Amino acid sequence: MTTHHLAAAARTPAVTLAALLALVGALSCSRWTSRPPPAARYVGSAACVGCHDAESRAWSRSHHALAMQVANDSTVLGDFDGREARDSGDSARFFRRGGTFEVSTRGPDGRDHEYAIAYTFGVAPLQQYLVPYPGGRLQALRFAWDSRARAEGGQSWFALYPRQKIAPGDPLHWSGPNQNWNFMCARCHSTNLEPGYDPKSNVFATRWAEIDVACEACHGPGSRHVEWARSAHGGAVGRNAEGGAARRGESDGLEVSLRAPSGAWVLRDSTRGIAEWQGASRTDAVLDACAPCHSRSREIARSQPGRPFLDSFAPLTLDPGLYFSDGQIDDEVYEYGSFLQSRMHAAGVTCADCHDPHSLALRAEGNALCTRCHLASRFDAVSHHHHAPGSAGARCVSCHMPTRTYMAVDARRDHSLRVPRPDLSVKIGVPNACGACHADRAAAWAAATIARWGPAATPHPFAEAFDAAWHEAPRSDSALAAVAADARAPAIARASALERLANLPGPAAAAAARTQLEDADALVRSQAVALLEMVPPIERVPLAVPRLRDSVRVVRLEAARVLLEGAADLVPAGDTASFQGALGELVAAEQLHLERPESHVNLATYLAQVGRAADAERELREALALDSLNVPAMVNLADLMRAGGRDAEGEPWLKQANRVDPLAAEPLYALALLEVRAGKKDEALDLLRRAAARGAGSARYAYAYGVALNSAGQPERAVAVLDQAAHRHPMDRDILSALVAIEREHGHLEAAAARARQLEALDRP
Numbered sequence: 133m134t135t136h137h138l139a140a141a142a143r144t145p146a147v148t149l150a151a152l153l154a155l156v157g158a159l160s161c162s163r164w165t166s167r168p169p170p171a172a173r174y175v176g177s178a179a180c181v182g183c184h185d186a187e188s189r190a191w192s193r194s195h196h197a198l199a200m201q202v203a204n205d206s207t208v209l210g211d212f213d214g215r216e217a218r219d220s221g222d223s224a225r226f227f228r229r230g231g232t233f234e235v236s237t238r239g240p241d242g243r244d245h246e247y248a249i250a251y252t253f254g255v256a257p258l259q260q261y262l263v264p265y266p267g268g269r270l271q272a273l274r275f276a277w278d279s280r281a282r283a284e285g286g287q288s289w290f291a292l293y294p295r296q297k298i299a300p301g302d303p304l305h306w307s308g309p310n311q312n313w314n315f316m317c318a319r320c321h322s323t324n325l326e327p328g329y330d331p332k333s334n335v336f337a338t339r340w341a342e343i344d345v346a347c348e349a350c351h352g353p354g355s356r357h358v359e360w361a362r363s364a365h366g367g368a369v370g371r372n373a374e375g376g377a378a379r380r381g382e383s384d385g386l387e388v389s390l391r392a393p394s395g396a397w398v399l400r401d402s403t404r405g406i407a408e409w410q411g412a413s414r415t416d417a418v419l420d421a422c423a424p425c426h427s428r429s430r431e432i433a434r435s436q437p438g439r440p441f442l443d444s445f446a447p448l449t450l451d452p453g454l455y456f457s458d459g460q461i462d463d464e465v466y467e468y469g470s471f472l473q474s475r476m477h478a479a480g481v482t483c484a485d486c487h488d489p490h491s492l493a494l495r496a497e498g499n500a501l502c503t504r505c506h507l508a509s510r511f512d513a514v515s516h517h518h519h520a521p522g523s524a525g526a527r528c529v530s531c532h533m534p535t536r537t538y539m540a541v542d543a544r545r546d547h548s549l550r551v552p553r554p555d556l557s558v559k560i561g562v563p564n565a566c567g568a569c570h571a572d573r574a575a576a577w578a579a580a581t582i583a584r585w586g587p588a589a590t591p592h593p594f595a596e597a598f599d600a601a602w603h604e605a606p607r608s609d610s611a612l613a614a615v616a617a618d619a620r621a622p623a624i625a626r627a628s629a630l631e632r633l634a635n636l637p638g639p640a641a642a643a644a645a646r647t648q649l650e651d652a653d654a655l656v657r658s659q660a661v662a663l664l665e666m667v668p669p670i671e672r673v674p675l676a677v678p679r680l681r682d683s684v685r686v687v688r689l690e691a692a693r694v695l696l697e698g699a700a701d702l703v704p705a706g707d708t709a710s711f712q713g714a715l716g717e718l719v720a721a722e723q724l725h726l727e728r729p730e731s732h733v734n735l736a737t738y739l740a741q742v743g744r745a746a747d748a749e750r751e752l753r754e755a756l757a758l759d760s761l762n763v764p765a766m767v768n769l770a771d772l773m774r775a776g777g778r779d780a781e782g783e784p785w786l787k788q789a790n791r792v793d794p795l796a797a798e799p800l801y802a803l804a805l806l807e808v809r810a811g812k813k814d815e816a817l818d819l820l821r822r823a824a825a826r827g828a829g830s831a832r833y834a835y836a837y838g839v840a841l842n843s844a845g846q847p848e849r850a851v852a853v854l855d856q857a858a859h860r861h862p863m864d865r866d867i868l869s870a871l872v873a874i875e876r877e878h879g880h881l882e883a884a885a886a887r888a889r890q891l892e893a894l895d896r897p
Contacts (some may be wrong), residue, residue, distance in 0.1 A: 172353035174341035190491035196345035210277030217289035259398040268336035270313035320425035352387025352437035360385035381711035388438040405507035414480040427468030450628035458595035470548040501851040554578035560599040593621040609640040630659035654684040669699035680710040731757035797827030831861040
């Protein structure tokens with residue numbers, strides 16, 4: 133979470149105080165933080181073998197079955213024969229002691245210690261190792277085993293964060309919170325995982341139904357299905373019993389049905405050459421089953437098989453640093469976000485159409501996988517791919533699913549299945565698939581080559597708009613609003629456009645928020661609701677209140693949040709129950725992750741917004757108890773103290789935040805405001821100067837520094853600072869307004885008029 137100032141929130145009327153009093157801190161009794169036990173029980177994959185022998189055998193060799201295992205001679209792949217790994221001043225020695233696997237490496241105290249390996253984690257192309265740690269924790273070591281063949285560069289120890297100095301106390305140190313299995317990894321490597329975190333003792337009692345990703349991880353608890361099978365077959369459940377589908381209208385007891393709908397992919401138009409689905413409507417059931425572990429997302433409700441993905445998770449959108457501006461994968465985001473962009477997803481293709489869900493193997497090898505739906509004579513031909521048959525360039529995936537490497541050795545394919553666009557590489561600098569094989573040739577060469585092949589590239593639905601917005605180019609808000617309204621653009625791109633508009637407040641953002649509230653896609657609706665912060669509270673309420681009753685949780689949470697932000701006292705009495713219910717879900721989403729400091733910071737924000745300053749302070753201190761270096765918690769704590777007239781207590785926290793993160797602008801900015809309140813204008817001006825230098829990417833700090841310079845009698849310097857900021861942030865209305873006021877105040881009417889025209893142009897349609 134980014135730093136959030138709490139002072140204004142603390143003045144919000146406490147209309148929802150009763151609701152939050154009943155919610156925050158009431159983990160065991162709140163109706164939003166507990167759920168009734170499921171009707172079905174987890175019975176284990178052994179109960180499935182009798183009727184589903186082929187599926188069980190396929191699964192037993194899959195990465196799901198090997199996702200996590202007890203460390204022993206048959207599961208450990210790494211060389212523990214005294215081998216040593218080194219990187220950036222860090223080292224680890226792997227060895228055997230009797231029947232156990234052990235490692236000697238630097239612990240949290242900075243000294244070497246010996247630790248036993250309890251579990252293996254993953255199998256290919258790398259295998260990690262988990263060490264038991266105080267408080268019921270399992271921690272993943274910095275060094276992992278490259279399990280690829282030696283000919284591929286494998287069979288050696290390597291650092292997951294190569295060439296980075298990671299000292300004890302750093303969240304990325306193997307003993308730190310970001311290498312904690314219980315929170316970071318466990319849910320997707322085990323079945324029916326219960327983290328079992330106790331915030332009072334800061335101890336985990338994590339348990340699972342099965343150690344790996346077994347049958348019930350996807351199909352849900354199986355006891356009712358087993359009972360149905362016994363009933364259907366006269367009590368016999370075994371290798372000779374039929375495990376076929378239930379008769380029409382009869383339930384087979386499965387909690388999650390992942391059977392393919394009746395129908396087939398049929399090639400109706402040989403000219404087009406792409407199969408179309410004919411049959412029963414395709415659902416999101418398979419994607420909902422896969423997405424929780426194949427997306428970059430935050431859990432907002434304890435996930436259960438069969439629950440819609442967006443009812444349990446809030447996925448990250450196409451943000452810079454995660455994706456490139458054309459939607460290609462950049463950081464480790466897995467497959468969900470890119471697949472949502474694909475034409476295949478739009479046509480109804482699901483994960484299971486290409487991947488066997490039990491073995492995880494592809495349905496066919498090489499181009500044969502693609503020609504199951506794409507006419508081979510048209511697409512697996514030189515006339516289409518323009519490369520020698522059998523060459524790397526002739527493989528469909530080389531052009532349409534390029535790879536990026538994560539965790540040092542893990543090459544993963546982009547699942548947006550896009551057409552290579554080197555012309556966009558020329559225009560906006562995004563990568564392109566051609567460059568993977570032709571690294572010695574410029575993007576312009578690739579663009580010209582593809583242009584010769586034809587046909588002409590169609591306009592990309594959002595790449596240039598996103599690039600303009602990420603660089604705060606003039607009129608980029610209008611371009612984003614156009615993407616958000618474009619029904620041809622993928623829903624995740626439309627949601628991303630709405631999210632990015634929050635950084636460009638103005639008429640385009642407010643209008644986009646209003647027009648997308650009823651969108652058919654829940655992800656789009658959630659970002660439209662979030663954007664209602666751009667709308668004045670009196671207008672926001674009638675727009676946000678209906679979304680408190682949205683069918684999808686991720687939308688309801690945003691509705692609660694934007695109403696709590698300055699509009700809670702305006703919610704009509706008849707909607708109070710809906711508001712309190714959504715607030716309960718909002719708080720429960722944070723209570724899921726009380727082992728993380730950011731959840732306590734978020735809870736502090738909500739508490740401050742309803743006037744509970746003491747409880748907000750308690751949450752911030754809890755965050756700092758978990759992570760003594762958490763800068764947002766320090767800054768927010770100081771701000772809370774400022775609101776209570778306790779600047780003297782808050783100042784040391786700001787100075788500590790500045791020491792912890794000497795590159796952060798926010799602590800300096802807050803210290804500057806503190807000095808202003810103390811009447812120390814010279815000290816404040818210097819702090820604002822330093823904050824503006826540190827936060828050069830943010831208009832806020834430059835604006836504050838420019839205004840302060842003018843107040844200090846330095847109008848020429850103020851104009852220079854603000855002018856430079858206006859070039860970096862041409863869409864920022866505050867900066868332009870300040871320039872208008874300063875130029876006019878000092879008699880520069882022509883310059884003021886020019887700035888006023890710029891400001892006016894921002895509001896034109």
